[in-house]
Amino acid sequence: MATIYDVSVLAGVSLATVSRVMNKNAKVSEKTEKKVLDAMAQLGYRPNAIAQSLASNCSNSVGVLVSELRGHFYGSMMSGIEAEFRIAHKHVIIAAGHSEEQLEKEGIEFLISRRCDALILHVEAVSDEYLIELCKGSIPVILINRYIEQIEDRCVHLNNELGGYIATKAVIDQGHRDIAYIAGPYWKEDAQNRLHGHKRALAEHGLTFHEQLVFEGDYREESGAKGFRALHDTNFPFSALVCANDEMASGAMDAVRGKGLSMPNDMSVMGFDNNVLANYMFPKLSSVDYPIAEMGHMAAKMVLKQCYQSPQTNLNNIFDPKLVLRDSISLR
Amino acid sequence: MATIYDVSVLAGVSLATVSRVMNKNAKVSEKTEKKVLDAMAQLGYRPNAIAQSLASNCSNSVGVLVSELRGHFYGSMMSGIEAEFRIAHKHVIIAAGHSEEQLEKEGIEFLISRRCDALILHVEAVSDEYLIELCKGSIPVILINRYIEQIEDRCVHLNNELGGYIATKAVIDQGHRDIAYIAGPYWKEDAQNRLHGHKRALAEHGLTFHEQLVFEGDYREESGAKGFRALHDTNFPFSALVCANDEMASGAMDAVRGKGLSMPNDMSVMGFDNNVLANYMFPKLSSVDYPIAEMGHMAAKMVLKQCYQSPQTNLNNIFDPKLVLRDSISLR
DNA sequence: GTTATAAATGAAAGCGCTTACATAACAATA
DNA sequence: TATTGTTATGTAAGCGCTTTCATTTATAAC
Incomplete structure (x- = not known):
């Protein structure tokens, strides 16, 4: 698998220049840019996201912890979150907590150790104190479907x-x-x-x-x-x-x-x-x-705003449920 | 966030020694081990999985691509896969392909760029040729719910x-x-x-x-x-x-x-x-x-065997569906 | 043609780990 | 006690990137 070094050699430029054309964060002359792009294409170069994360201290991915991977509720939640991040080109790393304290903690540890830029959690077994403590850390946390007064601005929940x-x-x-x-x-x-x-x-x-x-x-x-x-x-x-x-x-x-x-x-x-x-x-x-899917969207938007400086409006923490009438109720 | 360096200083040993006690892959005297463990605890040290992956060239995580994050089918599939990996202490990185060629390819790229040790894919839009080519790469691939003759040993599918x-x-x-x-x-x-x-x-x-x-x-x-x-x-x-x-x-x-x-x-x-x-x-x-959940288990087992040298028996690629009789059929 | 200024590029350090190799410490043997 | 063999520990290079800072090159102003 080709590295940035291979690209730089083939293009006849320095590593730094290759990095610049990848990240578009500094001016590169059109001529060199083309050389680099060509070299990348020729080598089938794929940047190593791991190395990028390590060097830049930003993984462009957010951790999501759900209780289960199956089921309508969690499916909708993950789907809402993912949809929002996809358009922002952020990615999602998912872990399952299975409503057990130990596993929930392990899941969170895992996500942190993978250096997620933020965490969106649906947890049930872990204590309020643990979560309050977690929120004091350097990594932003959003809680879905849980209300804790001391950190209410981080809670996205239903009325x-x-x-x-x-x-x-x-x-x-x-x-x-x-x-x-x-x-x-x-x-x-x-x-x-x-x-x-x-x-x-x-x-x-x-x-x-x-x-x-x-x-x-x-x-x-x-x-x-x-x-x-x-x-x-x-x-x-x-x-x-x-x-x-x-x-x-x-x-x-x-x-x-x-x-x-x-x-x-x-x-x-x-x-x-x-x-x-x-x-x-x-x-x-x-x-x-x-509206769990929308709540997932909202949690994602909050992360986008907090971590990635994306401008977001109309953020709100509490959602109102809505009536859906079908056939199971008769007039009396 | 404490690094291995902080631990080594506090424990009064070298980086290498700290690494050794983390990975248990070389003898460390009990005395030093204790010093290191204490230092870790005191600092609340969490190894940086990103750095570990980069250095060891092994991420201990496998990429899973599903068409959707929601729905019974994919939920069961992810759940089966995750259950199998959880006991092996491997982790799962999930991406969604939304049955669109472009998104499926992007998802695969993403998983590869994150240096997953293997890939488990449920793809529909991408061509057979693309997949055959992908399988030639260095990273092991398992296909769920798709049969391609040329790579049939990598396909886990239903009859x-x-x-x-x-x-x-x-x-x-x-x-x-x-x-x-x-x-x-x-x-x-x-x-x-x-x-x-x-x-x-x-x-x-x-x-x-x-x-x-x-x-x-x-x-x-x-x-x-x-x-x-x-x-x-x-x-x-x-x-x-x-x-x-x-x-x-x-x-x-x-x-x-x-x-x-x-x-x-x-x-x-x-x-x-x-x-x-x-x-x-x-x-x-x-x-x-x-039996999609079981098929997920099977795909995971194959990965465990191929990538992580876990001994596995009774691997098979094709599954037989089973009849489930309920109330919707009458005798005639 | 100078000089001043801006733009493009390169050199090198560093992100937090692993690991081959070198060295030090210790015990066992003669 | 000197010699050898083990075992424990340290040193330093390197994984593939980003980013600061220095340097070179092009452009403009005089």
Whole structure:
């Protein structure tokens, strides 16, 4: 593999000159430029990004840590980030944390050791303190989907409370009065916030909140089915079910059918996240869109501004979810 | 950020010694080792992977090029690859090619310029010749989901013909005799192969193939719906529909319902790929599993063997898809 | 034709490591 | 104690670039 030295020899110029034509950061006469370009082409020269990074102390790449490489949510997030960086000719180095503290830390170490110019993290297991400490370091960090007050300007997150509110309000607007709710695990902040929004929507519309109409799930499909059965078995009547995510809604829908009820007439169902799945279910699931791709774009823009002096406007940290109505909710 | 030099000074030893304790590749007395380790801890030293790569000419990372960062298929693929490398303490650098020749080439260039020790590629737009040429280079390449005869030992691919066969046979085994088929775009080799398998299954079971019962889709949902309507409108009767992927099956299922038919009684539907979606549809879609995650594992194992001298057994290039029966097919 | 000034180029140090080779330290043997 | 063989450690070159600073060359002004 040809090096800059080979190019310089073939072109009959110095290393510095070759470097200049590569980086276009200093005037080079047209004649020499051509000689160099020709030599590069002839040798099939590819600059060694590793050596460039070492010498310039800038890797032109940003580290992204996601919990998983698979799944709609992370896919959209990575996709949003990558799209933004691609046009800026920056690159992305991805690592997976698997929601385990040890692995998340290792992932971050890896990205730092690769001298990423900035980090965009989706982490769950690592502590607030660790992240606050990390932010004090020299390398810029953006957190997606996590809110920590002390470093709030580095957090890009969703207004989950509003999302919970919107979801329930959508159902109320269709005339439902008896509304059950399958929540996410209470130890997760987003689950708490969504539930809070649900309660606020009820209150603002003069409906009372009943403990019997809430079930704590774990965001997985099976817990949705389990939740619906549990709620149904209490015989506390309800005509609509709001779920804190789409997977649980799917599980719940199976259970609804299992009870011989039809949707949306006997039971309206509302999801959350607007996972691709929502569009493939039957009936197509109404949901609250989680604009994770846009949030990825935003995180990338912040990095572009902070690290690469790219001018950026309209930066904001908190995103509002939006209602997506499909077929799973009926008028009552 | 502390360097190896800072460590060596603090520990009162030479750079070389520090390097030795990091890499454990030469004997260092326990006493000095401890001094070095202490110094590292005290400084919070993190080796600079960039400098290591440059000096050692080995980056301990392998480049992965996918078409998209989102979507079940690529997510599973990346996940499989990453899982395998994680236990070997190798890392993955991911780039996206977006199925465009230019971007695919740029992605490959990027990965090479980052001096990845090997490449795992899922490319569609780039020519066979380009890839054959690439394989002649010094850096090992594995191709996923593509078969090129001249470099077949570097290709990890699916037996699509068998998949098409299995899909149709599953339907035949349930007693269906009149079977329609929505194919992928004919310019794609996998679409051709799946269709071929379909025809073989018909032939082997004494059924004749009718041109009127095939529709060429484009693998997207909408074309499934369009396909079913077109097939249905010919009035050529069929009781089962085999689709060359799950998205088209989903579109078709919508169209089936649109015609007031119920599934699976009036119409059995078979998918292909076993996308997560299949499990969320109603009725749950029977499909042919595309073991892309395992194929990712396999590609990673091949790299581990070729580049990192890790002993590996049971390597194989071609994978057989497997039938996954769910609720979308009825007995006839 | 000088001289002053700007533009183009080159020489060389340095980025943070690895590693071949040289040297020092130590133990074992005669 | 001198000699040899081991083992531990240090020295310094080099990986492929960037970048500062010095030097050369071209251009303009007088």
